[in-house]
Amino acid sequence: MSEAEARPLPAVDYLKIPADGDPYLEGSKCSACGAIFLGSRKICSRCAARDQMETIRLADTGTLYTYAIVHRSFPGVDVPFVSAVVDLDGGGTVKGNLMDIEPDPDRITFGMPVKVVYRDALGRKDKDGNSYLSYFFVPRE
Amino acid sequence: MSNDVYVVGVDMIKFGRFPDRSVPDLGAEAALMALDDAGLAIKDMQALYCGNLYQANAMVGQRILQQIGQTGIPVVNCANACATGATAFREAWMAIKAEVYDLVLAVGVEQMGKGLLGGGGGGSGIPKEGLLGGGTMPTVFAEAGMEHARKYGTTFEQFAKVSVKNHHHSTLNPKAMYQIETPLPEVMNAEMISYPNTKLMCSVNVDGSAAAVLCSERKARELGLMSRAVKVRASVLTSDPWQERDLVMPDVNTCTRLAAKEAYERAGLGPSDIDLVELHDCFATAEILHYENLGLCGDGEAGRFIDEGHAALGGRTPVNVSGGLLSKGHPLGATGIANIYEVTTHLRGEAGKRQVEGARIGMTHVIGLGSACGIHILERAG
Numbered sequence: 001m002s003e004a005e006a007r008p009l010p011a012v013d014y015l016k017i018p019a020d021g022d023p024y025l026e027g028s029k030c031s032a033c034g035a036i037f038l039g040s041r042k043i044c045s046r047c048a049a050r051d052q053m054e055t056i057r058l059a060d061t062g063t064l065y066t067y068a069i070v071h072r073s074f075p076g077v078d079v080p081f082v083s084a085v086v087d088l089d090g091g092g093t094v095k096g097n098l099m100d101i102e103p104d105p106d107r108i109t110f111g112m113p114v115k116v117v118y119r120d121a122l123g124r125k126d127k128d129g130n131s132y133l134s135y136f137f138v139p140r141e
Numbered sequence: 142m143s144n145d146v147y148v149v150g151v152d153m154i155k156f157g158r159f160p161d162r163s164v165p166d167l168g169a170e171a172a173l174m175a176l177d178d179a180g181l182a183i184k185d186m187q188a189l190y191c192g193n194l195y196q197a198n199a200m201v202g203q204r205i206l207q208q209i210g211q212t213g214i215p216v217v218n219c220a221n222a223c224a225t226g227a228t229a230f231r232e233a234w235m236a237i238k239a240e241v242y243d244l245v246l247a248v249g250v251e252q253m254g255k256g257l258l259g260g261g262g263g264g265s266g267i268p269k270e271g272l273l274g275g276g277t278m279p280t281v282f283a284e285a286g287m288e289h290a291r292k293y294g295t296t297f298e299q300f301a302k303v304s305v306k307n308h309h310h311s312t313l314n315p316k317a318m319y320q321i322e323t324p325l326p327e328v329m330n331a332e333m334i335s336y337p338n339t340k341l342m343c344s345v346n347v348d349g350s351a352a353a354v355l356c357s358e359r360k361a362r363e364l365g366l367m368s369r370a371v372k373v374r375a376s377v378l379t380s381d382p383w384q385e386r387d388l389v390m391p392d393v394n395t396c397t398r399l400a401a402k403e404a405y406e407r408a409g410l411g412p413s414d415i416d417l418v419e420l421h422d423c424f425a426t427a428e429i430l431h432y433e434n435l436g437l438c439g440d441g442e443a444g445r446f447i448d449e450g451h452a453a454l455g456g457r458t459p460v461n462v463s464g465g466l467l468s469k470g471h472p473l474g475a476t477g478i479a480n481i482y483e484v485t486t487h488l489r490g491e492a493g494k495r496q497v498e499g500a501r502i503g504m505t506h507v508i509g510l511g512s513a514c515g516i517h518i519l520e521r522a523g
Contacts, residue, residue: 068283083274
């Protein structure tokens with residue numbers, strides 16, 4: 001397998017993997033009203049301004065806003081896992097798995113600081129056998 | 142004469158699982174029951190509004206008429222997630238309000254599979270469920286419930302009490318899917334689906350149908366139907382306004398608050414005027430949020446509202462005396478008309494053992510995730 005083929009693909013389009021740098025999450029900010037969105041878009045759904053979107057790099061740190069502990073999911077999905085909604089520092093809200101923590105409500109606290117980490121997409125591959133890179137949250141000291 | 146709109150006939154089938162029947166067949170049964178309740182025939186109807194989600198492209202309304210009478214009337218099929226039935230009812234209401242028709246039939250019907258709804262992901266690449274958090278309905282509503290816990294300290298036990306109450310109510314409703322008491326330990330110790338929602342805190346996927354005959358005041362008087370008629374005091378539909386987290390966290394609160402405010406204004410009423418509420422308890426966590434969203438109690442008071450029994454039959458504002466989606470069942474497209482049936486039955490004083498004594502005004506509420514909120518306020522006319 002050549003080096004190019006071995007490069008993982010992003011699990012979602014707002015996850016960017018630069019050839020010469022660290023992965024990051026991309027967002028858009030409306031320069032008319034300041035609303036922040038995941039990924040790219042042309043029109044602001046908050047203020048309806050057109051062509052006012054600037055592409056921004058979202059922060060790799062944030063705090064836990066809310067969560068659920070998922071014990072039953074679809075066949076093939078490993079449970080339990082923590083489904084977490086995280087407010088990123090500087091704006092933007094992202095949902096993902098909170099890892100490296102016991103899936104126990106007594107261990108998880110609202111507002112706890114988390115870090116965005118980039119890891120293989122739990123071994124999931126597409127039908128062509130491509131590997132994917134995804135993002136996850138882990139507790140931050 | 143006013144252009145007020147009345148429900149003059151309404152009914153629902155007992156919810157259950159009917160894998161051997163078709164969607165139009167289930168819809169036709171409720172349609173005939175509602176017509177019989179009004180003492181009218183399909184030939185009297187000037188239009189049909191049909192709500193169904195999973196066969197939204199399959200002309201369910203016309204296929205119902207193929208079973209009960211093809212009179213050539215206009216048929217509109219609508220889909221609006223879990224607000225589908227309420228949307229069909231509201232379209233029927235609007236047609237009469239606009240004085241286009243005097244007598245209109247609204248039907249809501251659904252045939253459901255078993256198992257988890259939502260999630261799945263879609264798109265290209267790899268499955269996203271459990272990779273980017275969870276997208277199943279129990280998870281989405283668990284996260285919404287935990288947002289309330291974050292703000293106000295609402296506990297797992299308080300969420301669970303909703304399920305105890307609604308299952309208890311359903312023991313008094315012969316049309317509910319289940320008539321089984323579920324004491325608090327049983328609810329809390331049931332299989333955890335998405336914390337804090339256990340299996341008994343998730344609505345039941347069932348098949349079902351419900352239908353209503355709506356009528357102008359002029360026609361209702363002409364036909365002598367006013368004694369059991371129920372007036373539609375407000376009919377409101379909203380979508381979700383922008384919220385900062387709504388791209389990753391569907392917001393069921395803001396659209397409900399918006400709809401409730403408008404409904405109270407249009408009816409010239411307040412929450413204290415409402416004698417009973419059928420609200421969208423798709424999950425136990427959701428009911429807690431909607432006590433506040435509908436103004437039944439103040440913000441941050443929902444935990445106490447359930448603790449002190451205000452939402453139970455006999456309480457200050459009985460909520461989901463039908464058993465709710467949690468125990469009566471939740472056939473998506475039928476739900477928004479089945480709750481009209483429930484409230485109308487109380488306003489007519491015909492609800493038997495679960496009757497809310499002296500009920501004069503009631504409210505129905507549904508949420509379709511994505512989002513749509515439908516609210517109706519109904520008042521006894523006689």
